[in-house]
Amino acid sequence: MGKTALITGITGQDGSYLAELLLEKGYDVYGLIRRLSTPNISRIEQILDKIELVEGDLTDQSSLDNAMRTAQPDEVYNLAAQSFVGTSWNQPVLTGDVSGLGVVRILESVKHQCHDARVYQASTSEMFGKVQEVPQSETTRFYPRSPYGFAKVYGYWACVNYRESYDIHVSNGILFNHESPRRGIEFVTRKITDSVARIHHGLASELRLGNLDAKRDWGFAGDYVKAMWLMLQQDQPDDFVVSTGETHSVREFVELAFEEVGLDWEKYVVVDPKFVRPTEVDLLLGNPAKAKRVLGWEPKVRFEELVKMMVKADVERLSK
Ligand code: NAP
Ligand code: F7E
Numbered sequence: 001m002g003k004t005a006l007i008t009g010i011t012g013q014d015g016s017y018l019a020e021l022l023l024e025k026g027y028d029v030y031g032l033i034r035r036l037s038t039p040n041i042s043r044i045e046q047i048l049d050k051i052e053l054v055e056g057d058l059t060d061q062s063s064l065d066n067a068m069r070t071a072q073p074d075e076v077y078n079l080a081a082q083s084f085v086g087t088s089w090n091q092p093v094l095t096g097d098v099s100g101l102g103v104v105r106i107l108e109s110v111k112h113q114c115h116d117a118r119v120y121q122a123s124t125s126e127m128f129g130k131v132q133e134v135p136q137s138e139t140t141r142f143y144p145r146s147p148y149g150f151a152k153v154y155g156y157w158a159c160v161n162y163r164e165s166y167d168i169h170v171s172n173g174i175l176f177n178h179e180s181p182r183r184g185i186e187f188v189t190r191k192i193t194d195s196v197a198r199i200h201h202g203l204a205s206e207l208r209l210g211n212l213d214a215k216r217d218w219g220f221a222g223d224y225v226k227a228m229w230l231m232l233q234q235d236q237p238d239d240f241v242v243s244t245g246e247t248h249s250v251r252e253f254v255e256l257a258f259e260e261v262g263l264d265w266e267k268y269v270v271v272d273p274k275f276v277r278p279t280e281v282d283l284l285l286g287n288p289a290k291a292k293r294v295l296g297w298e299p300k301v302r303f304e305e306l307v308k309m310m311v312k313a314d315v316e317r318l319s320k
Helices: 013-024 044-051 061-071 087-092 092-113 145-165 188-200 221-232 249-261 288-297 303-319
Strands: 002-007 027-033 052-055 075-078 118-124 170-175 207-208 237-242 270-273
Touching: 002 013, 013 044, 027 061, 027 087, 044 207, 052 061, 061 092, 061 207, 075 087, 075 092, 075 221, 087 092, 087 237, 092 118, 118 145, 118 221, 145 170, 170 221, 188 249, 188 303, 207 249, 221 288, 221 303, 237 288, 249 270, 249 303
Parallel strands: 002 027, 002 075, 027 052, 075 118, 118 170, 170 237, 207 270
Antiparallel strands: none
């Protein structure tokens, strides 16, 4: 018999790629979806007839219990979060409630409704924050630099604790930044590629950004959801860094994106203090050796290809 998965955050970037991957593998896929005045289903429109949506919210325990009872999942992928670091300073309590306490609600629900389900928790390189060593691995000490970062550290340790206290098969994927044409428009990569496409089509004349010196280990979301799945196929739950092992600055991303449409970025980019954060994560560089060794996972899409893919998609979208 095929397996059943429940994905929280199915309407997000990763949720949509993961749902497609699991459908390809023959899973019955359930997705938790929260009530909004205008439904946000643009990323999953192409698979709506193949998945089941269950209403629920990470801040509401009974809705999570109901989702677990309805789906009876073999695997639970907890991808839902208030995931934008910038917003987390303006909404620190909400961020803690959804991205931190929400993890405990999921674990409680699994404990009571479907104890044998395997759980994936969307942990993050933002937990390393002000990095204590380079590159960062599973043993690097955390030093979060935002309300998002410290909410995720709470969620991470909740998973470790439920694994040890209740024998729940729960794994943390410590994923470094991963992007795609489906990335939310507020994140820097997509903000850049969308603006490059607008400038290319004559729809905009400048791009306002914050810190161009920040460095990130950027990969492709389509590659990273495969690592999530692989983690839940292991007999033993564990924690894994998922990254490319390369780091690039925001400035490098900008240069390459403008180059793709034959423009000189320095004529269009304006540094605006409005986009500079109260505390910055200056440098992220992950060591994915354990994911390679244990899971056999490696990223396929490299930095240049990722930038090209995203610029191309935005140029095509806006030409319609
Ligand atoms: P995303 O595009 O922002 O998607 C977040 C999802 O969470 C959306 O489906 C959103 O639903 C849902 N959500 C938000 N608040 C919720 C609530 N209260 N109850 C239920 N659902 C809620 O994020 P992503 O890039 O796909 O990332 C997926 C997960 O990985 C997140 O947990 C993120 O923190 C983590 N992560 C991301 C990266 C990255 O680089 N992308 C790296 C490491 C970790 P709506 O559509 O209704 O808003
Ligand atoms: O910022 C700098 C900004 O918002 C990247 C989330 O998926 O990855 C993501 O978090 C860098 C930062 O992503 C602008 O200061 C400059 O240094 O694209 P971002 P993030 O904060 O790294 C981690 C792994 C997650 O877990 C999160 O959920 O770019 N930057 N100028 C800017 N950033 C934005 N957004 N906008 C700017 O104008």
